[in-house]
Amino acid sequence: MKERFLHHELILILDFGSQYTQLIARRVREQGVYCEIHPFHLSAEEIAAKNPKGVILSGGPSSVTDEDAPRVKQDFYDKVMAPILGICYGMQMIAIDLGGRNEPAARREYGHAKLKVLSGGTKLFNELPFELDVWMSHGDHVTQVPDGFRKTATTGDVITAFENDERGIYCVQFHPEVSHTPLGKEVLRNFLFKVCECSGDWTPASFIKDEIEAIRNVVGETDNVVCGLSGGVDSTVAATLVHEAIGDRQTCIFVNNGLLRANEFEDTLLMYKENLHLNVRGVDASEDFYTVLKGVVDPELKRKAIGGKFIDIFDAEATKIGGVKWLVQGTLYPDVIESVSLRGTSVTIKSHHNVGGLPEKMNLKLIEPLRELFKDEVRAIGRDLGVPEKMIERHPFPGPGLGVRILGDITPEKVELLQKADKIFIEELQSSGLYKDVWQAFAVLLPIQSVGVMGDFRTYEKTVALRAVTSTDGMTADWARLPHDFLARVSSRITSEVRGVNRVVYDISSKPPSTIEWE
Numbered sequence: 001m002k003e004r005f006l007h008h009e010l011i012l013i014l015d016f017g018s019q020y021t022q023l024i025a026r027r028v029r030e031q032g033v034y035c036e037i038h039p040f041h042l043s044a045e046e047i048a049a050k051n052p053k054g055v056i057l058s059g060g061p062s063s064v065t066d067e068d069a070p071r072v073k074q075d076f077y078d079k080v081m082a083p084i085l086g087i088c089y090g091m092q093m094i095a096i097d098l099g100g101r102n103e104p105a106a107r108r109e110y111g112h113a114k115l116k117v118l119s120g121g122t123k124l125f126n127e128l129p130f131e132l133d134v135w136m137s138h139g140d141h142v143t144q145v146p147d148g149f150r151k152t153a154t155t156g157d158v159i160t161a162f163e164n165d166e167r168g169i170y171c172v173q174f175h176p177e178v179s180h181t182p183l184g185k186e187v188l189r190n191f192l193f194k195v196c197e198c199s200g201d202w203t204p205a206s207f208i209k210d211e212i213e214a215i216r217n218v219v220g221e222t223d224n225v226v227c228g229l230s231g232g233v234d235s236t237v238a239a240t241l242v243h244e245a246i247g248d249r250q251t252c253i254f255v256n257n258g259l260l261r262a263n264e265f266e267d268t269l270l271m272y273k274e275n276l277h278l279n280v281r282g283v284d285a286s287e288d289f290y291t292v293l294k295g296v297v298d299p300e301l302k303r304k305a306i307g308g309k310f311i312d313i314f315d316a317e318a319t320k321i322g323g324v325k326w327l328v329q330g331t332l333y334p335d336v337i338e339s340v341s342l343r344g345t346s347v348t349i350k351s352h353h354n355v356g357g358l359p360e361k362m363n364l365k366l367i368e369p370l371r372e373l374f375k376d377e378v379r380a381i382g383r384d385l386g387v388p389e390k391m392i393e394r395h396p397f398p399g400p401g402l403g404v405r406i407l408g409d410i411t412p413e414k415v416e417l418l419q420k421a422d423k424i425f426i427e428e429l430q431s432s433g434l435y436k437d438v439w440q441a442f443a444v445l446l447p448i449q450s451v452g453v454m455g456d457f458r459t460y461e462k463t464v465a466l467r468a469v470t471s472t473d474g475m476t477a478d479w480a481r482l483p484h485d486f487l488a489r490v491s492s493r494i495t496s497e498v499r500g501v502n503r504v505v506y507d508i509s510s511k512p513p514s515t516i517e518w519e
Helices: 021-030 044-050 089-097 184-195 204-219 233-249 264-274 286-293 299-321 333-338 357-362 375-385 412-431 484-497
Strands: 010-015 034-039 054-057 084-087 101-117 131-144 150-155 158-164 169-172 224-229 250-256 280-284 324-328 365-367 440-454 457-470 501-506
Touching (some): 021 034, 021 184, 021 333, 131 150, 224 299, 233 324, 412 457, 440 501
Parallel strands (some): 084 169, 250 280
Antiparallel strands (some): 158 169
């Protein structure tokens, strides 16, 4: 636990590989309680050193009967004094570890189920109906609870919850963290406030106060700081927070790589200076980026070329400032979690948008003021700091910019074409009141041409794909069901107003199996 948060109550989440682990953390944070996610193999001593108010054991894809199934350390139940909540796999593991019985189900239970709370009273279901709609996702089930425990809920004849109130151990087979369990938030709330007796002292205001104090203590009274701005909400909020702490000793550098959205460089630079009063330098390096990208087609090579050139330009600008010892990055908590593998090294799907080479090349120490936050928390912090709502509600934008939305080689002409198409799509989303309904929306320029007819002439021109997704955190996403008349209007405008495009298609792929970006 970060030293600056030691005075906050802590809920510890041990991760067994569930796709919902981050969602558990977000649900806990929503209740005003600070929490951290750690790998399941954290020792009892390490847990005790963090002094948590409670421990949550996540679900996971393994079966507890597997030989290599992930398990807590043997002394976990004896040495961890805080209340424990086991969810799905966590419940099954607790049952086996403490002498109960767990068996493979005749059929996997996946989806909605009707839970019945048994009589006898329980803190976990306090003030909730005796029947709850819950979401299940499991192939094993508990058939016998450990000695000293009692069943508290069932679905049909299946044990769905059990507990030992004296030992402070509570278990549920369903997933209270997902939206498909409508009263799941209340179940978690009961664990936090009725069982763990949390007070809910984690707020945007308390975070800002703690972080400003921490930045001042770390940076000192003389060091200079540099921050690379991307125009996105993460780097903007990070820079604003550091500015609150040390003022103009932070110099922000906003590089135009020629791959930004239409008018973004000028408009965003003005907002940084006039609305947020940041000490910011704008550097138009479009031609430099176009030069290194000439003829590059491979997506990974594009990312590396863009990242490498950014490092060169950023380094040159930072050197002009002098006395710089710190670099600000807008790293978020999901980035931190994903860098810690449960069992070993993980496979790289894409190079991360954050430019990891900067600290090494420039010999700088890192300031990552947002590394404990999720995206929705960053937006809440930004609002408290006075960041304009237009910036707060902005859709995520990749570090390589339009470079990963132009499939194939990149030219200034293709960038201009895509900027126009993308601008039309976003304008229509905003004017139709749909912009806030989607997590991310953008246009992609495909490396294909197709036959068309415009007026009396045959055309052979480019194709633009539109992509819009709904999501809560970008980890998974579904394609947005935009109205057909809306899509027709956008398509008509693009083919009429963007010279060189005669076909528009809509991407209806979800993540997984697809990623949100095309490259």
